[in-house]
Amino acid sequence: MKPSILCADRIFGLFSVIVGILGISECVRLYPIANSPLSGDHVMLGITGGVLIILGLVLIVKPGKRKFTVKFPERATAINMIGAAILLVIYSVLLEKLGFAASTAICGVFLFRLFGGYSWLRCVLAAAITAVMLHLVFVTGLGMAFPHGIFF
């Protein structure tokens, strides 16, 4: 399969070059305070940065021929997957604001709906049971400290 201008290898190569440049710039910043040229926090930054730039350019100029086909999911599944990823971000935000149990229950309703397509009532029940079980095991049982949120 002939690689396109914006193929995965080229994007990865470009990303590597950018990270490499960042590494080199940090190396240059830290060099003045090092004890010697090869002993200090700058050394590995310089080496890895340099190698990443070179290999990244190699990949941009000569991307590999892909011997497999990448299949992305159909529209409905893709929307569900994006929804799950967004819910995960929302869950992370809610965890701080509402605390563990409440945020797990709320996000659980939508996640069960997305994953299983169950009725809303079943989703609410499943989410409530999951939130209680996880709270009992991890917070009550194992004593793990999660954000309390506005309710406590």
Next chain:
Amino acid sequence: MLESFTMLMQGFATAASPMNLLMAALGALVGTLVGVLPGLGAASAIAILIPVTSVLEPTQAIIMLAGIYYGAQYGGSTTAILLNIPGETASIPTCLDGYPMAKKGRGGPALGISAIASCLAGMLGVVGLAFFAPIFAEYALKFGPPEYFALMIFSLSIIVNFSGEYILKGFMMGILGYVISMVGVGITSGLPRLTFGSVAMTRGFDSIPVIIGLFALPEVFKGMEEKTVAISSEKIGSIYPSIQDIKTSFWPIIRGWAIGFFLGLLPGCSPAVSTFMSYDVEKKCSKTPELFGTGMIEGVAGPEAANNANSQAGFIPLLSFGIPASPALAVLLAGLMIYGLQPGPMLFQQQGGFVWTVIASMFIGNLMLLVLNLPLVGLWVKLTRVPYGILGPVILFLCVIGSYSSRNSMFDVYVTVIFGIVGYFLQKYRFPIVPLVLCAILGPTMERGFIQSMAMSNDSLLIFFQRPISCVIFILTILLSIFSIKAMRKTKKMAVEASGEDADIGSN
């Protein structure tokens, strides 16, 4: 040798304490569950549970995590035999004859012989581990910073294995892993680097959220995509194999153990190499090779023994050199380091009690697996019917719990989510993830070794070749890389022939 035996006996005494036994049993059960259920591999499960085990003592925690590791091997063979779903490439040979046996109504004996083969090979593997590991560890006191740096370079040779045929990308992923490990406070100056003014990034990236993000979240997305459904299975028949089955399987188990164990001693040798080699050997040794693929019990016993022996032998390079042979062992390595145990030549010297207890617990754990698994097979079969609509969200919550509790930081949760999304695309385009994780874990040790070596030698790179041990390690690195490339190519060819599709050996 006598000293090892005495230490092993002491290890058994400690491992037999009620709490340690409970942890071994719990680990074995959770591992089997993880292996049976879709959507969560051993590496992800260990990563999620490392922070959760922080309430335990380090020995108990590692016993449990090791139990998950070998328990997942058992669980994986259940789905391979009953559902023709190889959880990883190493299980493909088990499918070849295990599934036809299940279709003939002999799934029970196939599972039984698989459990017996795994148990025997696992226990023999532990005996080998007890014998070989101290030999490597004898050189401990001769290891200085140059030798440690050489050892870290040696560990890079396993990137070849984990990269499959995409070695260039594997190396780039590895280097990106090193860059990730450097984010935070510098080890000599104490100044922040690669933090770009962010206070949260000054603490650096913890390995657990990165691992959960790269391994567990993409698996969940994959499960959604593949619409993983519960699959009911046929009747499996009696779980206990007949005397004839055991007689037929005896030599395949011994041969499988030998292949798996000795290949497992080579740092970074993928279990897939040993299972395919074992299947090939059994076919060559059989008087009826044409019947392989139609439900021959030897085709199940040999590869299963090889798989488990390889997994146990993988602990030798892990404990002696700090070099993991599989993604799950890479995560276990992170777990050991989190508990302040630095795997490597000094581990046996400084933490002998801990190491021997873990080794003894693995012997006990393998027996437990056999005792628990044979009667519980019906339950595991029923568990494969749990809908993914229920499992998926629960796994997502466990991922968030695992990443948050590693440092009680929301930053780590965001890191998991970002790495999870990136990991999904990396897996789609078959960018090898293990080199990134491995280098992110080993990065600080490597950097420390290099900087200290330079300080010792007044910036002379020749120090790595002037010291005999480090020089030998560098030569071994080159030899092992060549062997790995050859073995990988052969295994890939066999996997493509067996499964009929382009297999991604590197990820297993």
